[in-house]
Structure formats: structure tokens, C-alpha cells
Amino acid sequence: xxxxxxxxxxxxxxxxxxxxxxxxxxxxxxxxxxxxxxxxxxxxxxxxxxxxxxxxxxxxxxxxxxxxxxxxxxxxxxxxxxxxxxxxxxxxxxxxxxxxxxxxxxxxxxxxxxxxxxxxxxxxxxxxxxxxxxxxxxxxxxxxxxxxxxxxxxxxxxxxxxxxxxxxxxxxxxxxxxxxxxxxxxxxxxxxxxxxxxxxxxxxxxxxxxxxxxxxxxxxxxxxxxxxxxxxxxxxxxxxxxxxxxxxxxxxxxxxxxxxxxxxxxxxxxxxxxxxxxxxxxxxxxxxxxxxxxxxxxxxxxxxxxxxxxxxxxxxxxxxxxxxxxxxxxxxxxxxxxxxxxxxxxxxxxxxxxxxxxxxxxxxxxxxxxxxxxxxxxxxxxxxxxxxxxxxxxxxxxxxxxxxxxxxxxxxxxxxxxxxxxxxxxxxxxxxxxxxxxxxxxxxxxxxxxxxxxxxxxxxxxxxxxxxxxxxxxxxxxxxxxxxxxxxxxxxxxxxxxxxxxxxxxxxxxxxxxxxxxxxxxxxxxxxxxxxxxxxxxxxxxxxxxxxxxxxxxxxxxxxxxxxxxxxxxxxxxxxxxxxxxxxxxxxxxxxxxxxxxxxxxxxxx
Numbered sequence: 093x094x095x096x097x098x099x100x101x102x103x104x105x106x107x108x109x110x111x112x113x114x115x116x117x118x119x120x121x122x123x124x125x126x127x128x129x130x131x132x133x134x135x136x137x138x139x140x141x142x143x144x145x146x147x148x149x150x151x152x153x154x155x156x157x158x159x160x161x162x163x164x165x166x167x168x169x170x171x172x173x174x175x176x177x178x179x180x181x182x183x184x185x186x187x188x189x190x191x192x193x194x195x196x197x198x199x200x201x202x203x204x205x206x207x208x209x210x211x212x213x214x215x216x217x218x219x220x221x222x223x224x225x226x227x228x229x230x231x232x233x234x235x236x237x238x239x240x241x242x243x244x245x246x247x248x249x250x251x252x253x254x255x256x257x258x259x260x261x262x263x264x265x266x267x268x269x270x271x272x273x274x275x276x277x278x279x280x281x282x283x284x285x286x287x288x289x290x291x292x293x294x295x296x297x298x299x300x301x302x303x304x305x306x307x308x309x310x311x312x313x314x315x316x317x318x319x320x321x322x323x324x325x326x327x328x329x330x331x332x333x334x335x336x337x338x339x340x341x342x343x344x345x346x347x348x349x350x351x352x353x354x355x356x357x358x359x360x361x362x363x364x365x366x367x368x369x370x371x372x373x374x375x376x377x378x379x380x381x382x383x384x385x386x387x388x389x390x391x392x393x394x395x396x397x398x399x400x401x402x403x404x405x406x407x408x409x410x411x412x413x414x415x416x417x418x419x420x421x422x423x424x425x426x427x428x429x430x431x432x433x434x435x436x437x438x439x440x441x442x443x444x445x446x447x448x449x450x451x452x453x454x455x456x457x458x459x460x461x462x463x464x465x466x467x468x469x470x471x472x473x474x475x476x477x478x479x480x481x482x483x484x485x486x487x488x489x490x491x492x493x494x495x496x497x498x499x500x501x502x503x504x505x506x507x508x509x510x511x512x513x514x515x516x517x518x519x520x521x522x523x524x525x526x527x528x529x530x531x532x533x534x535x536x537x538x539x540x541x542x543x544x545x546x547x548x549x550x551x552x553x554x555x556x557x558x559x560x561x562x563x564x565x566x567x568x569x570x571x572x573x574x575x576x577x578x579x580x581x582x583x584x585x586x587x588x589x590x591x592x593x594x595x596x597x598x599x600x601x602x603x604x605x606x607x608x609x610x611x612x613x614x615x616x617x618x619x620x621x622x623x624x625x626x627x628x629x630x631x632x633x634x635x636x637x638x639x640x641x642x643x644x645x646x647x648x649x650x651x652x653x654x655x656x657x658x659x660x661x662x663x664x665x666x667x668x669x670x671x672x673x674x675x676x677x678x679x680x681x682x683x684x685x686x687x688x689x690x691x692x693x694x695x696x697x698x
Contacts, residue, residue, distance in 0.1 A: 095450055095465055109148055109247065110185055113160055116243035117211070123234075124161040124210035125243055126196065126225065129154070132215045133296050134375055136581060137311050137464075140253040144216075144244050147252075150180040153478070157196055158186065159203075161210075166199050171567060172478040179485065197228035206233030214238040214379040222378055238378075258308030260316045260336045262344040267505050267577065268304045269408025273326065273348060275302055279397050280326040283370060288392050291370040292361070292380055293320040297578050298398040303330060303345060306577065312464050313579045314502060319357055321364070322397075331357045364389040372396040399584050402575070404599040409506075409576040410623055413601060413643055416506025417621065421645030421673065422680035423452040423501070424510060428647060429685045431495070431514050432692070439489035439516050442468040442481035445497060453501045463500035463507050463580040470495050474513070474615030477568050477607070491517030494614040494652075500580055509580050509603055510644045511619035515651045526608045527616050527652040532558040533606040534618045535662050537570065537587070538669075541630060541637035545595045548587035548602070555587070555606040564608055571602040574621055596638065600624045604640075620644035645673045647692040655696055667695045 117125050127149075131142035136154050145167075146152045148160070153173040159166050168191040169177045177188055189199060204210060210229055212222070222236070229236040245252065265271055279302065283291055293299060296315035300306055307316030320330040329350045342351055352360065361380070365388040371380060375396050384391050405413065427449045431440070440448070445468045453459045469479045470489040474496035479485075489495050493516050500509035513527065533555035540554055548571060553560075555570045571587030574580055584594045587602060596602070605619035621643045627636035647670060658666070670693035678686050 095446060095462060110160060110165060112247035113148060113244050114162060116246040117160070117162065119246075120211065120239060120241070120243055121209060122211040122237075122239070122243065123208035124159060124204065125239075126210065126212040126217070126236075127158040127160065127244060128216050128221075129156045130216055130218075130377075132377065133294060133317055134218070134377065135296065135310055135315075136579070137313055139256045139309055139311070139317070141255045144242075144248075147248060148244060149186055150182070151177050152180060153177070156191060159196055159199055161203060164203060168195055168199075175476055176478070176480075197224045200225065200228040200234070201231055204229050204232040204234035208232075208234040210234055210236050211239040211243065212236060213242045214382060215377050216242075217378050218376075219373050219378040219381050238382075255333070256309040256317070257333065257335050258316075259338045260305050260307045260332060260341055261338055262340065263300070263304045263306045263504075263577070265304070265408075267408070267412055269406040269412075272302065272304045273346060275304075275398075275401070276322060276328060276348070277326040279322060279401065280324045282397050283322070284324040286370065286392065286394065286397075287368060288370040288394075289324050289367045290364060291322045291397050292364075292376060292384070293322060293396065293398065294376045294380065295372075295396060295398075297402065297575060297582065298375075298396055299330065300578060301402040301575075302398050303328075303349065305341070305344070307336065309336075312462055312502070314460065314577060315579070318354070321360055329360055331360070358383065361389075362387045366390070368392055370394050370397060372399075395584065400594070400597075402578075403573055403582060403585060403601075404597050405576055405601060405623065406599065410599060412505030412576065413621075413623065414506075416501075416503040417508055417643040417645055418676050418680070419456050419458060419503065420453065420501050420508040420510070421677045423456055424449070424499075424512070424646040425673075425677050425681055425689055426452045426455075426685050427497075428512065428514065428649075428692070429681075429688045431516075432688060435489070435514075436516065439491065439493075440495075441486050441488035442470050442473065443483070443486050445470075445489075445495065446481060446499075449497065449499055458503050459501050460504060460577075461502040463502050463509055467498035467511075468495065469497075469615050470516075471614060472612050475609040475611050475613060476615070477609065489516040492520065493517070494519065494523060494616065496615045496617055498617065498619065502577060504577055507574055507577055507580055508644070509574055509619065509621055510646060511605060511607075511617040512646060512649065513616045513618065513652070514649050519652055523614060523616075524652050524654050525657070526559075526562075526564065526610075527618075527649075528654040528657045529558040529562055529564065530606050530608050530616050530618055531648065531653060531666075532658065532662060534604055534620065535665050537604045537606070538620065538622060538640055538642055539665055541639045542596070543635055543637055544627070546638070547595050548585055548592050549589065551596075552587050552589055555604065559606070559608060566607045566609060568607070570606055571604055574601045574603065576601075596624050598624050598626045598638065601643070604642075618648060642669065645676050647673055647689065650692065650694075650696060653696060658696075663696055670694070
């Protein structure tokens, strides 16, 4: 599980591999080819064998795309990766373009030529995204064509890593809280209510949750790659690589689940002829829609039926999350103690911080993996929202600077994600003021009460308001869902400026992470995970309200707080939070850490 600091994704990738891809394109009669970041399972984090965008371009971010034409090429990233892409991709080979503003469709309109054939792999693209791409190509007189054989895979050849073979194991009821048969019956009833007779599931998280299994095919997420067909009566067929099936898995799945191989999938889809089949166009690629149409099934487009139930954690999962965050909080507090003592005398570089924090998590004896590669940004690197340190980019903290550390762990009972910003030496007045504005937003979002039907975007302004009033803002979402020993980014809910129609419900876990980033200077983010609490009455109120319980337990750097900017209510809220951190984490850490924690969690002055 040790995090690596890979420098291999250097600009040499473009010159090395682009000619090979063009040769394979030419053999297939293609004038261009589209390369999305997504793989066959629409994963955010990819197995090495499926990281086609990285192999083709050198870019290793979690979102992007590329287009290789016979005479030019471009790579597309969003605002999170503008610095990373320039560090990793050779601009003499790839033009660097914005993924959001115009994106691939605009590039095709500008550069495709009449009569050209531009290929795409239907297993890698959602059906919705293809509509805009086909329209853009068509306006130039070019044709967008599905290919049966991916020319990039052909060019990659024997150098391509093998597909992952991580064992698929049962996820015990002590952690899952509901057995698979009950889940399948519940989701099957939902399908019937929608008028569907079956659903095709292709998202690894859906399989992991529905069948109470876990794997290791996807980095930083305990996910098994595979597919499943769930029937409205609760029976199912699941398609898994036999090499990954452990001896006790068939019995765990039970008699109502038929265990098959990926080679059986095409025939199984053909068996759906004449049936109404639900499939999610945001989770399943165009290939599945084509296969179902060819089989004569009646496709019903709709959200993955497991997504919302998976997001609403049951009592066992919520209690597991509390345990995981308690354990993780102890590891993080040991790290923060190290930064507050040794780290002030000999400021660490980013890689030292990452390695030390992971060692503290490993020392718990319960860490299964990190939940993502740790973000540790010293000084100006902290202003890059999704910065990941490498040996080439590594910076050492200096006195009078800030160190931003965003990290998390995967435990059998829960997934964590936490960000703390720490002062190295004496912070400037500006740093403290803006840290306090971020803190005020975090506190507001933690204490809010809200009625049924409230969506995340309705709450987003609470986290931003203190910054807005000072003429400041941040360019990322405020909160994402988090799985239960699953992915650290989980839908369908979120807290952000962008529209989201999914109402927050009891049991949903969501991050609370406002921030501020001064380009070329420093970054600030304070992130806690919190779970939506059940409806409760408010004295004197007329409607019961939902709220949040903060799960993350780690002190917030009091040296960065301008107490006079906090209201009495905010001071009391922060003191209460720190008292909880001390009560829960204090008994788990060594005496010297506990003594420091007592001071770090003391009531603030004022």
C-alpha cells in the first residue's frame, strides 16, 4: 500500500507512443481516434492496464481526454490539472486544451476534415457523451465510427500491464449491516416499481455493495471489476474473472446468484430479449446499449438502482464510520503532533510528510490501503487543488509558510478523507485571516439544520459566504459523498455550486471542505466528513429537521485562528468539537501526543 512518487510520466511518453498509435490507426483505416480517461467500468481511479490516457500522453490525472488525428493531437484537462498536464505532457506533440470550455467537440469542429473517419471504442464512452461528439464530427463532414479493436491497445501490445487479478472476498455482515439477499430483494422491488424486469450493473462499487464483496482491482479502492444482471425477483447473474474467485465466494453469494465468467456476458445480455432492462447511461458505456438493442431488449434509461441505497448508510455502516474515524484521527493526531514539534524545528518536505503520515496510519494495524494518494502541498504547491508530490516537484516547507495535507485511509469498517492546514513557523496575518474565513464556512456547514428535500447546492453558500463577503472564493465543490470501505468519491449527492437534484437523506456521508488558494503563495483547506442525521424536532419549531454529525476527529491549528473573527456561537462550536477530539482520540495516543493534544484542543481565548 506504500504510496509511490512516480516521476515516470514524463514528456517522453508523447513522442514514444503517438507514432505507434497512428500506425495502428492507419492499419484500421482511421484518420483519428478518441481517448477518454474512463475505462470499461467508468472508473475514476484506474488499474494500470486500463490507464490508456496516461500511456498515450503521459498525463496521469483522474479526469481528461485526448484526440489523436493523423496530423496533430491534443490533450484535454479541467482547471484542477492545468499545472500537472504541462509538467507531464510534451507540448510539441499535444496541444493542451480545456476539457470543459469547448472540450473535445470544439476540437473536432476545428480540426476534423470532410471524409475523415474518426474512431472510438464504444466500451469507453457513455452514450450521452457520444451524441455531442458525433454532431461535432458530422458538421465537418467527418464520421465518428465505433471500432471493434482499439488501436491504442494494439499499439500498446505486450508492454501493456496484465489485467488485475486481486482476490474477491466476502465483506462480512458485521461491516455491511445488511445481507445481499435483502439488498437484492429491496432493489428488485424498486425495479418492479419502475416497470423494469432487470437491471444491468457495470459499476464496480455497485457490485461490491450489492453482493457484499470487496476486491483490489482498482488502486486506492477495494473494488472488483465485473458486471451483473439483477432481476426484479432478486436473483442475479454476476460475471467475474475465475482467477479472482476465492474458494468461499460461491457459497457466500448463495443459490440465488449465478456466478459466471466475463465470456458469458454477451450471451447473458442476449437472454434479455424482449425484457425491459434498466441501465444507467452515466455508469455504463455505449457498448452495453448497443448489445441490448441488438438482443432485442427494451432499454430503460435510469440511474443505477443501487446508487441511492448505497449512499444512505445503515446503522452498522455509520457506527463503523465512527470507529474508522476514531482510529484514523489518532493516526492523524500523531502526525500533527510531529509537525507541531519536530516539524517546526526541521520543516519537512512534502514527501517526508506523506511518508510519515502513512506510517502512522499503518501503525494502527487496521489500514487496508490509502483512500487516495496523499496531497501534501508546501507553500505555493498548496495552492494547486489536486497537487500530488513527486520527486521532481517536491518542495520543503519553510518557516512562515503553510503546509496543506489532504489524506485518507481505507479500513474494513469505513473510508476516511480529511484535510488539515498547518502553520510552519509564524503565519502571516493574511494567512490567519483567510484561514479563519475558511473555518467559519466549515463551522456553518457543520451546524446547519435543514428540512426534507434539501439538496447539497442549497447548502453550498453556507461554506462560501464568509469568503464571498471578503471578495474571495474557491473553484471546487464543497462536498462529495464517501463510501463505506468503498470509493472515497461517491454519488449521487454532492454539495457544490453546480446543480444536483438528489436530496440529502439520513445516513449519507458527505465531505465539508471549503478552502482558499492564493496562486503562487499558499493553500488553505479544512475538510471533515459528516453524516446526515435523522429528523429531529427543534424547540419552538414546526417541522423536524435533518442535520449533520461530524465524523472526522483531528485538531484544527489554533495558531491560524483569528479569534475576534469568530462569533460566540462559533467559538462554542469549535470548543465542543475539540473537546470531542480530545475525549475520543486522547486515550489512543502516546503520553507525549496526549499532552500536546490537550493543549491543541483547549478552549480558544475570547
